[in-house]
Amino acid sequence: MNAETEFETRCGFVALIGAPNAGKSTLINQLVGAKVSIVSRKVQTTRSLVRGIAIEGKAQIIFVDTPGIFAPKRRLDRAMVSSAWGGAGDADAVALLVDARKGVDEEVEAILARLGQVGAAKILVLNKIDTVEPPRLLELAAKLNAELPFAETFMISALRGHGVLKLKQQLAALMPPGPWLYPEDQISDAPLRSLAAEITREKIFERLHDELPYQSTVETELWKDMPDGSARVEQTIYVMREGHKKIVIGEGGRTIKAIGTAARKEIMAAAEQTVHLFLFVKVRENWPDDPERYREMGLEFPKN
Numbered sequence: 001m002n003a004e005t006e007f008e009t010r011c012g013f014v015a016l017i018g019a020p021n022a023g024k025s026t027l028i029n030q031l032v033g034a035k036v037s038i039v040s041r042k043v044q045t046t047r048s049l050v051r052g053i054a055i056e057g058k059a060q061i062i063f064v065d066t067p068g069i070f071a072p073k074r075r076l077d078r079a080m081v082s083s084a085w086g087g088a089g090d091a092d093a094v095a096l097l098v099d100a101r102k103g104v105d106e107e108v109e110a111i112l113a114r115l116g117q118v119g120a121a122k123i124l125v126l127n128k129i130d131t132v133e134p135p136r137l138l139e140l141a142a143k144l145n146a147e148l149p150f151a152e153t154f155m156i157s158a159l160r161g162h163g164v165l166k167l168k169q170q171l172a173a174l175m176p177p178g179p180w181l182y183p184e185d186q187i188s189d190a191p192l193r194s195l196a197a198e199i200t201r202e203k204i205f206e207r208l209h210d211e212l213p214y215q216s217t218v219e220t221e222l223w224k225d226m227p228d229g230s231a232r233v234e235q236t237i238y239v240m241r242e243g244h245k246k247i248v249i250g251e252g253g254r255t256i257k258a259i260g261t262a263a264r265k266e267i268m269a270a271a272e273q274t275v276h277l278f279l280f281v282k283v284r285e286n287w288p289d290d291p292e293r294y295r296e297m298g299l300e301f302p303k304n
């Protein structure tokens with residue numbers, strides 16, 4: 001009996017690779033049909049590997065949402081990049097997402113060079129087709145395929161959902177036969193704690209777009225289920241400077257209150273229980289170079 005007949009189901013991993021802002025989080029949310037990965041206009045928001053799990057027919061597709069791959073400078077950035085490539089190497093398929101409006105730039109070139117060495121099936125996905133004319137799309141597809149032969153090319157709008165189902169069906173067909181690794185109703189294996197931290201981080205970004213650099217992080221320090229069915233959740237927002245702390249707190253605590261209210265609503269919806277959220281702001285100047293933080297984020301501490 002061969003593997004094809006032994007299992008009726010399929011199950012595998014798809015690594016989503018792309019430059020920052022290519023639309024990876026948006027696509028994963030579309031594919032999974034639920035909010036599992038934060039989406040932001042700010043570059044480089046994805047800090048940890050968040051998996052979304054999609055079901056298509058008899059296939060379970062586990063998406064690895066890789067941190068944006070870009071030229072790393074600081075240690076934290078390098079850790080993110082090596083973690084992303086590690087994910088690609090283990091996957092059954094790699095989907096390269098390219099912002100069609102931006103086209104091929106240095107970042108995409110760098111990704112192509114490394115992608116050539118990855119053994120998994122490679123799929124090209126041109127995203128944001130709602131923003132460009134068809135001739136440019138065809139030109140871009142030809143150019144990229146000339147640089148690296150892709151098994152298939154898709155053209156989608158992750159934002160509008162165009163072409164997403166076809167992509168999902170094709171990815172499902174690429175998954176190896178095997179039993180499902182997750183129960184059917186599970187959409188993400190990101191623990192609730194880290195999902196809650198991502199939600200709060202998103203709320204900070206929404207409010208403090210330009211005032212706060214992305215060097216801030218949120219940690220869920222406590223998630224305690226109470227006897228009445230509610231949860232007490234304590235989170236610390238770490239910033240790098242005293243001045244940033246003032247910005248996050250805002251005048252008379254107004255900003256942090258707004259962040260907390262918005263985050264609490266969304267965390268409650270994700271947890272399906274009443275949540276009492278307590279936010280703290282702390283200055284931790286050197287957090288991007290602290291190995292402990294890497295492990296918490298599921299990243300490897302870079303050796304060099």
Ligand SMILES: Nc1nc2c(ncn2[C@@H]2O[C@H](COP(=O)(O)OP(=O)(O)OP(=O)(O)O)[C@@H](O)[C@H]2O)c(=O)[nH]1
Pocket residue numbers: 018019020021022023024025026027038039040041042043044045046067068069127128129130131156157158159160
């Ligand atoms: N017009 C248009 N915008 C899109 C599309 N897909 C994503 N976007 C926008 O592109 C921006 C970046 O999307 P994200 O999903 O956060 O990108 P990402 O690749 O996950 O970004 P990082 O986490 O920084 O690596 C957001 O403003 C999205 O709304 C699309 O199909 N069309």
